[in-house]
Amino acid sequence: MKGFYWGAGRVRCSFCGAYGHNITTCKAVSNFADLALDKISKIPDYTCSPTEVRALQELRRREERKVKLRKTNTI
Numbered sequence: 001m002k003g004f005y006w007g008a009g010r011v012r013c014s015f016c017g018a019y020g021h022n023i024t025t026c027k028a029v030s031n032f033a034d035l036a037l038d039k040i041s042k043i044p045d046y047t048c049s050p051t052e053v054r055a056l057q058e059l060r061r062r063e064e065r066k067v068k069l070r071k072t073n074t075i
Contacts, residue, residue: 015054023058033059 010019016028023029032055039046048056 015058024062026058029055029058 011022012019013021013023013026013028015023015026018026032052036048036052036056040048
């Protein structure tokens with residue numbers, strides 16, 4: 001039972017580092033992804049930074065979760 005009492009009990013975002021939310025609800029993810037998509041559309045040979053790649057991957061995961069939830073809820 002020692003593990004039960006360990007830690008402060010606060011959630012920290014792995015994307016922006018702020019407390020109180022995680023990457024699935026982080027608003028910075030959508031901001032970074034929107035900027036990256038805008039740069040990609042304007043500059044054909046643009047290479048995304050690792051942060052932008054991570055934001056785009058998280059947006060893809062969010063969309064996959066939405067589709068998965070819709071499929072399981074419809075009977």
